[in-house]
Every structure is written in C-alpha cells, then in structure tokens.
Amino acid sequence: MKHDIVIIGGGPAGLAAAAAAREAGARDILILEREKELGGILNQCIHNGFGLHTFHEELTGPEYAARFIAQIQELQIPYLLSTTVIDLSSPASGGVKVTAVSRENGLVEVEAKAAVLAMGCRERPRGALNIPGTRPAGVFSAGTAQRLVNLEGYLPGREVVILGSGDIGLIMARRMTLEGAKVKCVAEIQPYSGGLKRNIVQCLNDYGIPLKLSHTVVDIQGKERVEGVTIAEVDEHLKPIPGTEEQFSCDTLLLSVGLIPENELSKEIGVELSPVTSGPKVNESLETNVPGVFACGNVLHVHDLVDYVSEEAAQAGRNAALYAAGRNEDQGEEIPVETGGAVRYTVPCRICAQRVEGSQVVRFRVSKNMRNASVCVYADGREILRRKRPVMAPGEMEQVLLKQKDLLGVKQLLVCTEE
Amino acid sequence: MIQCDIVIAGAGVIGSAVARELSRFEGSIAVLEKNADVCEGTSKANSAIIHAGFDAEPGTWKAKMNVRGNEKMDKLAEELDIPFQRCGAFVVCLHEEELPKLKELYERGLANGVPGLKLLNREEALALEPNLSDAVCGALLAETSGIVCPFELTLGLAENAAMNGAQFYFETQITGLERREDGWLVKTSGEDFLTKAVVNAAGVHSDELHNLVCENKLHVASRKGEYCLLDKTAGQHVSHTIFQLPGKYGKGVLVSPTVHGNLLLGPTAADIEDREETKTTAEGLGEVLEKSALGVRNIPIRQVITSFTGLRAHEAGDDFVLGETAEGFFDAAGIESPGLSSASAIGEYLAALIAEKLQLARKENFQPIRRGVPRLHDMPAEQRKAYIEKNPAYGNIICRCEQVSEGEILDAIHGVLGAKTLDGVKRRTRAGMGRCQSGFCSPRVMELLARELSLDLREIRKNEKGSEIVLEKTRG
Numbered sequence: 001m002k003h004d005i006v007i008i009g010g011g012p013a014g015l016a017a018a019a020a021a022r023e024a025g026a027r028d029i030l031i032l033e034r035e036k037e038l039g040g041i042l043n044q045c046i047h048n049g050f051g052l053h054t055f056h057e058e059l060t061g062p063e064y065a066a067r068f069i070a071q072i073q074e075l076q077i078p079y080l081l082s083t084t085v086i087d088l089s090s091p092a093s094g095g096v097k098v099t100a101v102s103r104e105n106g107l108v109e110v111e112a113k114a115a116v117l118a119m120g121c122r123e124r125p126r127g128a129l130n131i132p133g134t135r136p137a138g139v140f141s142a143g144t145a146q147r148l149v150n151l152e153g154y155l156p157g158r159e160v161v162i163l164g165s166g167d168i169g170l171i172m173a174r175r176m177t178l179e180g181a182k183v184k185c186v187a188e189i190q191p192y193s194g195g196l197k198r199n200i201v202q203c204l205n206d207y208g209i210p211l212k213l214s215h216t217v218v219d220i221q222g223k224e225r226v227e228g229v230t231i232a233e234v235d236e237h238l239k240p241i242p243g244t245e246e247q248f249s250c251d252t253l254l255l256s257v258g259l260i261p262e263n264e265l266s267k268e269i270g271v272e273l274s275p276v277t278s279g280p281k282v283n284e285s286l287e288t289n290v291p292g293v294f295a296c297g298n299v300l301h302v303h304d305l306v307d308y309v310s311e312e313a314a315q316a317g318r319n320a321a322l323y324a325a326g327r328n329e330d331q332g333e334e335i336p337v338e339t340g341g342a343v344r345y346t347v348p349c350r351i352c353a354q355r356v357e358g359s360q361v362v363r364f365r366v367s368k369n370m371r372n373a374s375v376c377v378y379a380d381g382r383e384i385l386r387r388k389r390p391v392m393a394p395g396e397m398e399q400v401l402l403k404q405k406d407l408l409g410v411k412q413l414l415v416c417t418e419e
Numbered sequence: 420m421i422q423c424d425i426v427i428a429g430a431g432v433i434g435s436a437v438a439r440e441l442s443r444f445e446g447s448i449a450v451l452e453k454n455a456d457v458c459e460g461t462s463k464a465n466s467a468i469i470h471a472g473f474d475a476e477p478g479t480w481k482a483k484m485n486v487r488g489n490e491k492m493d494k495l496a497e498e499l500d501i502p503f504q505r506c507g508a509f510v511v512c513l514h515e516e517e518l519p520k521l522k523e524l525y526e527r528g529l530a531n532g533v534p535g536l537k538l539l540n541r542e543e544a545l546a547l548e549p550n551l552s553d554a555v556c557g558a559l560l561a562e563t564s565g566i567v568c569p570f571e572l573t574l575g576l577a578e579n580a581a582m583n584g585a586q587f588y589f590e591t592q593i594t595g596l597e598r599r600e601d602g603w604l605v606k607t608s609g610e611d612f613l614t615k616a617v618v619n620a621a622g623v624h625s626d627e628l629h630n631l632v633c634e635n636k637l638h639v640a641s642r643k644g645e646y647c648l649l650d651k652t653a654g655q656h657v658s659h660t661i662f663q664l665p666g667k668y669g670k671g672v673l674v675s676p677t678v679h680g681n682l683l684l685g686p687t688a689a690d691i692e693d694r695e696e697t698k699t700t701a702e703g704l705g706e707v708l709e710k711s712a713l714g715v716r717n718i719p720i721r722q723v724i725t726s727f728t729g730l731r732a733h734e735a736g737d738d739f740v741l742g743e744t745a746e747g748f749f750d751a752a753g754i755e756s757p758g759l760s761s762a763s764a765i766g767e768y769l770a771a772l773i774a775e776k777l778q779l780a781r782k783e784n785f786q787p788i789r790r791g792v793p794r795l796h797d798m799p800a801e802q803r804k805a806y807i808e809k810n811p812a813y814g815n816i817i818c819r820c821e822q823v824s825e826g827e828i829l830d831a832i833h834g835v836l837g838a839k840t841l842d843g844v845k846r847r848t849r850a851g852m853g854r855c856q857s858g859f860c861s862p863r864v865m866e867l868l869a870r871e872l873s874l875d876l877r878e879i880r881k882n883e884k885g886s887e888i889v890l891e892k893t894r895g
Contacts, residue, residue, distance in 0.1 A: 103811040122855045134700065135697065153893045224883050264820075364595060
C-alpha cells in the first residue's frame with residue numbers, strides 16, 4: 001500500500017510539514033525519525049528564545065518541540081521512532097520508495113506518493129578545516145558538547161576555547177560558563193560573526209567572554225587530552241599572519257564552524273543540490289527536481305530561527321499534500337531566480353508564478369556585513385520591490401515577500417542588494 | 420611472574436603477524452603492548468597499500484618480504500575476513516627526461532620477481548586512469564598492487580592469534596630485559612615475564628629494545644608523514660593507487676582509493692626528534708594537497724574530512740633487521756614501508772626460525788579462519804533483514820554516516836580482543852569514521868561502552884589513559 005506522504009525526519013521541519021500536510025487534506029502520512037523521540041535537535045537546546053515569531057513568547061527548544069508534537073498526536077499522524085532511513089529510490093510505479101531499519105521492525109520498505117526531506121544538518125568537523133596539531137581527546141563540535149551537557153549530564157571540559165562564532169558555539173559558551181567552566185575566548189576567522197547578534201550579546205558580552213574576529217586556531221597541543229591551542233590573526237585572504245600567535249592553555253576546543261545540510265539520502269534519489277547551500281534546489285513549492293520530493297528546514301538551507309523552519313516546512317507539507325492528491329500539475333513555466341549584489345543564494349531558486357498562492361516568500365543570505373543597503377527585486381528589469389535594511393549580516397537570514405501579481409508572465413527575476 | 424615460551428614486544432601489524440604465525444605451533448605466546456589496543460603505533464597511520472614489490476633493491480629483506488607478503492594477501496584476506504582489493508598501482512612520470520628512471524623501476528621489479536608489470540605511454544595510462552594530470556608522460560603499471568585496511572589487517576592477525584591461544588597484555592610497557600640461563604626475564608610496567616625467546620616488534624622503539632641486548636647497535640629514526648583523507652564522494656576519483664616517480668624533483672605523494680571508498684592523499688616525509696609525535700602541520704598538509712595535484716588533476720580537496728600523521732621506523736641501514744640477533748632474541752626492527760605489505764611474510768619467516776630454535780611442534784587444531792564484525796551496510800537487503808531478525812540490535816543505527824548498528828558495536832566490544840575505547844570501536848566498526856567524524860555518534864558509542872563494560876561515562880576514553888572524554892557531572 002502506498003502512503004500519501006512519507007516524511008523523513010521528526011524534528012521541527014518534519015513535524016510542521018506533517019501537521020500542515022494533514023490540514024491540507026493528506027490522510028495517510030508517516031513520519032520516520034532516527035532518534036528515540038520526536039523533536040530533533042530541539043531536544044538538546046534547553047535555552048530559551050524559541051518561538052518569538054510563531055507563538056509570541058520565549059520557549060525552550062523542548063517546549064517548542066512539544067507544541068508541535070502535541071499537534072501531531074492530536075492529528076493522529078503515525079510516526080516510527082529509532083528508525084533510520086538507509087535508502088531512497090524511485091520505483092517504476094512512481095512516487096518514492098524508502099528503505100529504513102529499526103530494532104523493532106527490522107528492514108522495512110515504505111512507498112509513498114510524495115516525500116518530504118527533513119533530515120536537518122550536521123556540524124562541520126575539525127577535519128574539514130584541516131586544523132593542524134595533535135589529535136587528542138577534548139576537541140568537540142559544539143553540538144556534540146551540547147548533547148553531552150544537556151542530555152547526558154556531563155561536562156566535557158573545564159577550560160575552553162571556542163573556534164567559530166556560529167550560534168551553537170555562542171550558546172555553548174554561555175552554557176559551559178554556567179556549568180562552571182572557564183571559556184577563554186571565541187575565535188572567528190571571518191571579520192564578522194556567524195551567529196545572531198542577540199546571541200553575541202546574551203552569551204558572550206554578558207559573561208565577559210572575548211570574541212576575537214579575524215582569528216583562527218593554528219595549532220592544537222596535547223597528546224592524550226588537549227593542553228592548549230594557538231590562535232593567530234588572519235589576513236584578508238584568511239591566512240594566519242606570522243607573529244600574531246597567542247597561546248591559550250585549555251583542556252577543550254569546541255568547534256562551531258558551520259553546518260552542512262545532510263543530503264546523502266537526497267543524492268541517492270537524484271536530487272540536485274546547490275553548491276552554495278549544499279541543500280536541494282527547489283521551486284516555489286519547495287519541490288526538488290525529483291517530482292514529488294519536497295525539502296524544508298535545515299536540510300534545505302541552514303536557518304537561524306526555528307520559527308522560519310516551521311513556516312517553511314508547513315509550506316512544503318501543504319504542497320506535498322497537493323501533490324499526493326494530484327492537484328499540483330504543471331501550470332506553467334518555472335523561471336530561475338537570479339541573484340545579484342551580496343545575495344549568495346535564494347530559496348526557492350525557481351518560481352512558477354501560476355502556482356504561487358497569493359504571495360511567495362523568498363529567503364536568502366548575504367555574503368558580508370552591510371549598513372543601510374537595500375534589497376531589491378526586479379522582474380524583467382522592472383523594480384517590483386525595494387526595501388531599505390539598516391543592517392544585514394551573513395549570520396542572519398533575510399526574506400522578501402513577492403506578490404503573485406508581480407510575477408505572472410515574468411521571464412526574468414533578480415533578487416539583489418544595492419548599496 | 421608469568422612463564423611463557425615467547426614474548427612478543429609490540430602488538431602492531433608485525434607483532435600481530437608474528438603472533439599469528441607462531442600460534443600455528445605449540446608453545447605459549449605473550450604479546451606485550453604498551454598502548455591500550457592493537458595497532459596504535461606505526462601500523463595505524465600509513466598509506467594502507469599492499470605494494471607490488473618493485474621499489475626495494477633486489478636482494479634486500481624489503482624486496483623479499485614485500486613480494487612474498489603480497490603473494491600471501493589473497494588467502495590471508497579470505498582467512499581473516501578483511502577487505503583487500505588488488506586495485507593496481509601506477510607510478511607516474513611527470514618529466515620526459517625521467518622516463519629512463521621509470522624503465523629502471525620496471526627492471527628492478529622484474530629482478531625482484533614482481534609479476535604483472537607494464538610500462539605505459541601517456542595515452543595507455545589515461546585510458547585506464549582518466550584523471551591523471553597533464554604532466555604525466557608515462558607510467559609503470561603494477562597490477563598486483565593492492566589496498567587494505569591497516570586496522571582490520573592488524574586486528575585480524577591479532578584476533579586470530581588470540582583465538583589460537585596467544586595472550587595479549589595491553590598497557591604493559593617493557594622496562595628491562597635480563598638474560599637468564601634458559602632465556603630472558605622481561606620486566607614490564609605490569610607483571611614480569613620469564614620466556615625462552617623474545618621477538619622485537621617494537622616499531623619506532625625497536626632500536627631501544629635491540630640495543631639493550633645486542634652489541635651491534637641499531638639506530639631507528641622516527642619519520643613522520645602527513646595525510647589527508649577525503650569523503651567517499653571523492654573515492655572514485657582514481658581507481659588505482661597513483662604514485663609519483665621519485666626523482667630530482669622530490670619524492671612526491673600518492674593518491675589512492677581506500678578499501679572503504681574514500682580517497683587518501685599523502686604522505687610527506689620529515690624526521691622527528693620525539694618518536695611518537697603525530698602532530699599535523701599547516702605546511703605539511705599544504706604540501707600534501709599541492710603535491711598530490713601534480714600527478715592527478717581536479718582532486719576535490721574541499722571533500723577533506725580528516726588529516727593525520729603516520730610514523731615510520733627508519734633504520735640507518737635502510738633495510739629491515741630480521742632474524743636472531745642475540746641468543747633467543749629475534750628482531751623485526753626498523754620495519755618501515757613496505758612493512759604493512761611484508762607483515763605476513765615477516766611473521767611466517769620469524770615463526771619458522773623460532774619454532775626451529777625452540778623445537779616447537781605444529782598444532783593439530785590451528786584455526787586459520789577468523790570472522791570480523793559483520794558489516795550490515797555492505798550486505799544485500801535480504802541478508803541484512805535476516806541479521807536483524809536474528810538480533811534486532813543490528814537494526815538500531817548508531818553511526819549514521821557509516822550506517823553502523825548497535826549490534827556491530829556490541830560485537831566489537833565483546834569480540835576477541837574487544838574494543839574498550841571510542842577509537843577501539845571506530846577501528847573495528849567504522850563508527851565515527853564518516854563525514855561527521857563522530858559528532859553525532861560519539862555520545863551514543865560512549866553510552867554503549869559504559870553500559871556493556873559497566874563503566875561510568877567519565878571513564879570512557881578516546882584511546883590511551885588520560886584521554887577521557889567527559890570530565891565531571893554537570894551541576895543539575
């Protein structure tokens with residue numbers, strides 16, 4: 001029997017997609033989650049600040065997840081836990097075939113008319129940066145340390161240096177400090193932070209933790225356990241400047257150096273990925289190049305705020321429901337969304353104007369810090385949107401709302417910044 | 420004090436191979452290893468190549484043992500259930516004027532008795548290996564060259580030796596060696612051993628052990644080599660191991676597929692003072708990336724998932740030191756490249772010498788077959804299904820990148836010479852070796868280790884003493 005929709009991942013994206021799909025009429029939905037509980041990475045994010053946009057209150061990660069889990073239970077959407085998807089394929093009969101394994105059900109194959117990819121992302125490891133030095137215990141990605149502290153209840157170190165100012169690193173600077181560890185500094189190779197402004201204020205400034213921009217780790221010392229790291233300033237090509245080395249004794253190095261959408265499964269089924277985001281290239285319905293396969297959340301592009309993940313995922317869920325019901329046939333040509341100025345990418349990267357429901361959110365990031373620049377959208381060379389932004393930063397996702405009436409009949413669409 | 424017939428110093432690939440070959444004979448074997456697991460020294464970080472044997476000078480131990488070791492590999496891999504692929508190797512020549520050197524190498528290979536050697540021109544080479552660089556003007560193809568997983572080779576040898584009665588003593592450092600009437604008293608950081616024979620397989624420390632008892636002194640220099648490992652998405656970039664022809668432009672570095680489908684680049688070469696210093700350096704890693712591009716084009720270097728440094732025990736005489744160098748003292752010293760390729764042959768050779776010396780009879784019930792941890796990811800769906808039905812823990816995926824299940828990790832922990840550390844689990848199962856480099860699975864593997872070995876999470880180590888991962892409980 002074919003399900004209407006199978007949702008891969010029961011984190012914030014998968015949950016919101018499932019709920020929205022049900023509300024849009026999909027009856028037979030199945031969520032596959034590899035962890036023991038629904039909620040995804042939110043379960044280890046015990047700090048607050050989630051849900052300001054969605055619920056207009058500050059929730060912790062588990063509280064935010066609980067609201068969506070309650071909704072899933074209310075809507076009686078079935079889910080399988082501790083179930084890892086190991087393969088995705090396109091059967092000859094159409095739709096999607098998912099192969100998964102679990103302790104309870106063994107190896108199972110599930111077919112569905114549509115699939116929503118909601119696998120989230122992973123942290124970039126030390127090796128991806130080629131940080132020189134020894135290879136002792138005490139080098140953790142920030143998320144791993146977060147899990148050890150918040151879920152397992154163990155402190156991974158007492159004297160800490162953090163490389164990278166991604167949000168998880170900033171959150172962990174505060175968390176480790178609250179647990180009695182000494183966080184000596186946060187080094188960031190770029191001249192700007194990769195995290196949210198509010199996290200820099202609340203997690204570093206409030207605790208007197210120095211943020212060293214344009215600095216990186218050039219050496220790790222210690223044989224069995226980290227004994228220290230060397231930090232140096234970098235030039236405009238991000239190369240360490242000799243003579244600027246500074247030694248920090250520490251037993252722990254946390255890395256918060258970027259997140260990578262986890263698209264190994266997507267590739268199995270032939271989903272085309274963007275080299276900029278490492279996530280699928282999707283159209284206005286958040287559908288990938290593989291018909292019936294939709295993507296949302298951090299597997300699509302890395303988000304800062306879970307609220308936007310939920311919003312985006314709901315859109316993917318609704319469209320998957322339409323697809324499964326056979327109501328999402330081609331209604332017109334998809335035009336590419338071109339980028340200009342400091343805009344690095346857009347999601348979606350293709351738009352079919354006929355399928356837009358009233359208005360279309362386009363999300364993007366910029367490549368540098370900007371003050372008083374404008375976000376502009378041109379349709380066939382005609383300006384259809386201009387918005388002044390006092391501050392834009394690579395660490396903060398931007399979005400614009402395009403009206404369907406401005407898009408109909410358009411052959412060329414450009415989203416750009418102007419300074 | 421423990422009495423035995425043979426003490427083997429070192430549980431690297433050489434010590435383990437000697438132990439396995441000796442375990443064919445009657446006689447008690449004690450393998451002493453100063454680290455917490457097998458394969459912790461030079462054996463763990465190298466090019467993972469089973470060389471064809473054309474490189475060493477004819478008549479040297481290196482040449483003889485390499486060629487014999489290579490011959491033995493197919494049967495050995497089958498017996499020990501370890502991955503081995505004869506993917507073949509290219510030695511590429513990057514400068515027209517050095518083509519005669521390629522011919523020399525070919526002839527040296529013939530003199531060493533290496534089968535399957537061919538000289539190729541650029542077109543022939545490109546037809547087999549399309550990603551060779553524009554500079555390649557000719558190549559030597561060695562069809563018998565292969566790739567292996569050094570951990571699994573060492574583990575296979577060691578576990579099979581243990582199955583056949585060899586005793587392994589970990590975290591046992593030799594502190595002294597005294598001659599006794601009928602053999603040696605081996606003093607260690609733990610119990611002392613009274614033994615008839617000692618085998619020196621102490622890797623970068625093999626000269627120290629040798630010099631304790633022999634007049635003729637050895638000098639082993641520790642030479643380090645840095646490597647970069649690329650993700651499996653890059654594993655198909657070449658299908659053979661690509662060496663560069665050593666010459667006046669330097670030694671070059673290799674580019675090779677691995678048996679697990681990754682791409683390996685390296686090594687550099689630098690002599691170091693501290694024999695066990697395995698730091699990587701910015702210069703070294705830069706050199707690896709730069710030089711690997713000379714022979715192979717468009718290497719996707721953004722796919723690097725980790726880098727590491729390996730050690731080689733280079734003896735001043737430039738050859739392996741093998742044989743009975745003092746009464747009842749057998750050397751396998753200065754084993755550098757092609758040591759991995761030669762290991763099984765060295766084991767065979769020394770075991771025969773020792774058996775003869777001690778008059779050991781062959782065992783009737785030697786069991787040559789060892790089974791490794793099953794690899795569910797590589798199984799066809801039906802077989803995988805059957806495994807999970809038999810043991811549901813095989814259905815519980817712990818390491819998502821390499822798709823390693825709880826069942827496989829439990830097998831590794833409870834197997835012969837079971838894993839006790841994160842690295843131990845990693846080497847036996849690949850949990851943590853994938854693209855996230857253990858970010859997701861390490862807390863879960865730690866939990867399994869703690870549960871199965873009845874340890875507190877604070878006692879779980881990465882590898883050696885002092886490498887504990889979490890330090891204390893949180894305040895909550």
